Amino acid sequence: xxxxxxxxxxxxxxxxxxxxxxxxxxxxxxxxxxxxxxxxxxxxxxxxxxxxxxxxxxxxxxxxxxxxxxxxxxxxxxxxxxxxxxxxxxxxxxxxxxxxxxxxxxxxxxxxxxxxxxxxxxxxxxxxxxxxxxxxxxxxxxxxxxxxxxxxxxxxxxxxxxxxxxxxxxxxxxxxxxxxxxxxxxxxxxxxxxxxxxxxxxxxxxxxxxxxxxxxxxxxxxxxxxxxxxxxxxxxxxxxxxxxxxxxxxxxxxxxxxxxxxxxxxxxxxxxxxxxxxxxxxxxxxxxxxxxxxxxxxxxxxxxxxxxxxxxxxxxxxxxxxxxxxxxxxxxxxxxxxxxxxxxxxxxxxxxxxxxxxxxxxxxxxxxxxxxxxxxxxxxx
Numbered sequence: 001x002x003x004x005x006x007x008x009x010x011x012x013x014x015x016x017x018x019x020x021x022x023x024x025x026x027x028x029x030x031x032x033x034x035x036x037x038x039x040x041x042x043x044x045x046x047x048x049x050x051x052x053x054x055x056x057x058x059x060x061x062x063x064x065x066x067x068x069x070x071x072x073x074x075x076x077x078x079x080x081x082x083x084x085x086x087x088x089x090x091x092x093x094x095x096x097x098x099x100x101x102x103x104x105x106x107x108x109x110x111x112x113x114x115x116x117x118x119x120x121x122x123x124x125x126x127x128x129x130x131x132x133x134x135x136x137x138x139x140x141x142x143x144x145x146x147x148x149x150x151x152x153x154x155x156x157x158x159x160x161x162x163x164x165x166x167x168x169x170x171x172x173x174x175x176x177x178x179x180x181x182x183x184x185x186x187x188x189x190x191x192x193x194x195x196x197x198x199x200x201x202x203x204x205x206x207x208x209x210x211x212x213x214x215x216x217x218x219x220x221x222x223x224x225x226x227x228x229x230x231x232x233x234x235x236x237x238x239x240x241x242x243x244x245x246x247x248x249x250x251x252x253x254x255x256x257x258x259x260x261x262x263x264x265x266x267x268x269x270x271x272x273x274x275x276x277x278x279x280x281x282x283x284x285x286x287x288x289x290x291x292x293x294x295x296x297x298x299x300x301x302x303x304x305x306x307x308x309x310x311x312x313x314x315x316x317x318x319x320x321x322x323x324x325x326x327x328x329x330x331x332x333x334x335x336x337x338x339x340x341x342x343x344x345x346x347x348x349x350x351x352x353x354x355x356x357x358x359x360x361x362x363x364x365x366x367x368x369x370x371x372x373x374x375x376x377x378x379x380x381x
Contacts, residue, residue, distance in 0.1 A: 001015065002342070003015065003338065003341050003342035003345050003346040003349045004345070004349060006341070006349055006353070007353070008314070008353060009313045009314060009334045009337060009338075009350060009353060009354075010313070012334070012337040012338045012341045012346060012349065012350055012353075013029070013333075013337040013341075015337075015340075015341035015342070015346075016028075016087070016336070016337045016338075016339075016340030016341040016346075017029075019192060019194060019195055019340055019341060020087055020088075020192060020195055020340040021179070021185075021188040021189050021191075021192045021195060022173065022188045023170075023173035023174065023175050023179065023185065023188060024083060024086040024087060024175075024179075024340075025087075025340065026169040026170070026173060027082075027083050027086075027169070027170055027173075027175055028081070028083075028087065028332075028333055028336045028337070028340070029333065030167050030168075030169040030170065030281070031167065031279065031280035031281050031284065032165035032166060032167050032280065032281050032282055032283070032284040033165070033166060033168070033284035033285075034284055034285075035280060035284065036280075036284055036285060037277055037280035037283065037284050037285060037286050037287075037288065038279065038280025038281070038284075039280070040280070040287070040288040040291075040311075041277070041279065041280050041288045041289055041290070041310040041311030042311045042313055043288075044288040044290050044291050044311065045290055045311055045312070045313075045316075045317045045320060048290070048320045048378060049378065049379035050316070050319075050320070050361065050364075050365055050377065050378060050379060051365060051366075051376070051377050051378055051379045051380075052364060052365065052366075053364075053365060053366025054366075056366040057368065058363040058366075058368060059368070060368065061359060061362065061363060061367075061368045061369070062368065062369050062370065063075075063355065063358060063359060063362075063370045064370070065327070065328075065370055065371055066327075067105060067272075067305075067307070067327060067328035068154055068250050068252065068271045068272050068305060068328075069250070069271075070105065070153065070154075071103075072103060072104050072105065072328070073102060073103030073104060073355075074103075074104060074318075074354075074355055074358060074370065075318070075322060075326075075327065075328045075329060075370060076104050076318055076328070076329050076330070076331060076351070076354055076355075076358075077099075077104055077105035077106070077107060077128070077307075077328060077329070077330050077331075078095055078096075078099045078104065078105065078106045078107060078330070078331060078332075078335050078347075079107055079309055079330035079331060079332035079335075080107040080108065080109035080110075080128075080130030080156060080158070080254075080332075081109055081332045081335075081336055082109050082110075082111035082112065083111065083113065083175075084109065084112055084113060084114075084336065084339065085112065085113025085114050085202075085204055085205075085208075086113060086179075087336050087339045087340040088195075088198060088339045088340055088343045088346075089198040089199050089201060089202040089204070089343075090114060090118075090202050090204060091113065091114070091339050091343075092108055092109075092112045092113060092114035092118070092119055093114050093118055093119055093121075093122045094339065094343050094344035094347065095335060095339055095344070095347045096108070096119045096122065096123050096127055097122055097123060097344055098335075098344050098347035098348045098351065099127075099347070099351070100123055100124065100125050100127075101348070102348065102351045102355075104351065105127065105128050105154075106119075106123075106127045106128065107127070107128040107129070107130050107156055107330070108127060108128070108129050108130065108152075109130050110129075110130060110131055110132040110143065110209055110210075111132070111207055111209075111210075112207070112208060112209055113204050113205070113206065113207065113208055114204050114208050115208030115209050116129060116143075116146050116147055116150045116152070116208075116209060117146070117150065118204065118208055119150075120150040120151065126151050126152055126153035127152060127153070128152060128153065128154040128155070128156055128252075129143075129147035129150075129152040129154075129155055129156065130155075130156040130157075130158055130254070131143060131144065131147075131155055131156065131157050131158065131243070132158055132161060132231065133157070133231075133232045133235050133239060133243070134214075134230040134231065134232055135229070135230050135231075135232045136214060136215060136230060138215070139210075139213065139214045139215065140243075141246060142213060143209065143213075144243070144246050144247050145246075146209075146213075147247075148247070148248070148249070152249075153249065153250060154249065154250040154251070154252055154271075155243075155247045155249060155250070155251050155252070156252045156254050156274070157240070157243060157251060157252065157253055157254065157270075158254045158255055158278075159235070159253055159254060159255035159256070160254075160255030160257075160276070160277070160278050160282050160283075161231060161255075161278065161282065162231060162232060162233045162234075162235050163231065163233055164231060165278070165281055165282040165283065165284070167281060178205040178206055198343075207227075210226070210227070214226055214230075237264060237268065240253070240268045240269070240270070241269070244268070244269050244270070250271045251268075251269065251270045251271055252270060252271060252272045252273070252274060252307070253265055253268065253270045253272070253273045253274065254273075254274040254276055254309065255274070255276050255277075255278065256273045256274065256275055256276070256296060257275060257276065257277050257286060257287065257289070257292050257296075258292070258296075259295055259296055259298075259299040262296045262299045262300050262306075263299050263300065265300075265304065266300060266303055266304055270304070271304075271305060272304060272305035272306065272307055272327070272328070273296075273300070273304060273305075273306055273307070274307045274308070274309050274330065275289050275292055275293050275296050275306060275307070275308045275309065275310075275326070276289055276308070276309035276310050276330075277289055277310055278310075279309070279310055279332055279333070280310070288310065288311060289308055289309060289310035289311055290308065290310070290311055290317075290320065290321060290324070293306070293308050293321060293324045293325065293326060294324045294325060294375075297324060297325035297326070298325075305327045305328070306325060306326055306327060307326055307327060307328040307329065307330065308321040308324075308326040308328075308329050308330070309329070309330035309332070310330075312329055312330070312331050312334065312354075313333075313334060314353075314354065314357050315353070315354045315355065315356065315357025315358030315359070315360075315361060316357055316358070316361045317329075318354060318357075318358050319358055319361050319362060319365070319373060319377075320378070322370065322373045323373050323374060323375055323377045323378050324375065324378075325374075325375075331350070331354065334350045334353075334354065335347050335350050335351070337350065338350030338351075358370070365377045
C-alpha cells in the first residue's frame with residue numbers, strides 16, 4: 001500500500017512501522033514508564049460523543065481559522081518533535097515544506113536533526129521554533145537569536161522537560177543520533193533497506209541545532225555528555241521574562257496541564273498556552289490533555305488563547321478539541337507516521353486525512369464554519 005492509499009492515521013502508522021528502524025519508530029510511538037498517560041491521551045477522545053444534526057445547510061464549508069493571529073487553512077499545527085530527521089532523511093525539512101504547502105504552521109524542535117538554518121533554506125514562509133531552556137544560557141541566547149534571524153514567527157517554550165522522564169523503550173533500544181553501530185542496531189537498520197538508502201543521501205544524522213553551536217560539542221561523544229546534563233531543573237516562571245524580552249515576538253507556553261498553572265500563565269506576557277503532557281512522555285499517571293482542556297479553558301476564559309497537544313489521531317479528535325474551546329491543535333505522532341511511511345508525501349497525506357475527517361465531521365454536526373464549533377456540538381448524557 002502506498003501512502004496515498006492510506007485512509008487513516010493508523011494505516012500510516014503501520015506503514016511507518018515497516019519502514020523505520022525499531023529504535024526510531026518506538027521513539028515516536030512510546031511513553032514514559034507504564035505508558036498509561038500516553039494511552040489515556042488517545043482513549044479519552046473516544047469517550048467524547050458528538051451531537052448529530054440533520055437538515056441544515058452544509059454547503060460552502062470553511063476550515064480556515066487563526067492561531068496567534070496567523071491565518072491557517074485549518075486549526076492544526078505540526079508539533080515540535082525530536083529526532084524527526086531519523087524517521088526519514090531530512091525529515092524536518094520535508095515536513096516543513098508539506099506544512100507550508102498545506103497552509104498550517106510547522107514547529108521545529110530544539111532537538112531536531114535538521115537545523116533552523118536547514119529548514120529556513122527550503123521554506124518561503126515563517127515557521128515556528130520550539131525552545132528547550134538549557135543550563136548553558138549563552139547557547140540558549142544564540143538559539144533564540146538564530147530563530148529570529150531565520151524569521152521564525154513564534155517561539156514555543158516547552159515547560160515540562162526540566163527533568164527527562166524515563167522511557168523504557170528508548171533505554172532498551174539504546175537510542176542515539178546517529179545510531180550506534182552495535183549488532184542490534186545494525187540488524188535493525190539492515191531490515192529497513194529503503195530507510196538506509198535514504199539516509200545515505202543526506203549528511204544530516206545528528207542534532208543540527210546543537211553540534212557546532214554548543215560550546216565544546218563537536219562530535220557524538222561530546223554531544224551525549226552535553227545533553228545528559230543540560231536540561232535546566234531550575235527553570236521557573238521568572239525565566240519567561242528574559243526569554244520573552246530576548247525573543248521580542250509571539251510566545252507560546254507548552255506543557256500546561258493544571259488550572260493553577262494556566263492562571264499563572266496569564267501574567268507571563270505569553271500569547272497562548274498549549275495544554276499538553278508531552279505526549280505522555282514525561283509524568284506517567286498525569287491526566288490526559290483532552291480531559292484537562294475544558295477546565296483550563298474555563299480557568300483562563302477569554303484572556304488567553306488555548307491550544308491542545310496530545311492524543312490527536314483524527315480530524316474528529318481535532319473537532320472535539322475545538323468544541324471544548326481550543327483555538328488550535330497540534331499533531332506530532334500523526335505527521336511522524338506519515339513522514340516515516342513516505343517522506344514529504346506521507347506528511348501531506350496525514351494532513352489530508354485530518355482535513356477530510358474534520359470537514360465531514362463538522363458538516364454532520366451541522367456546522368459550516370470551524371470557528372463556530374462549541375460545546376453545543378457535543379452530546380450531553
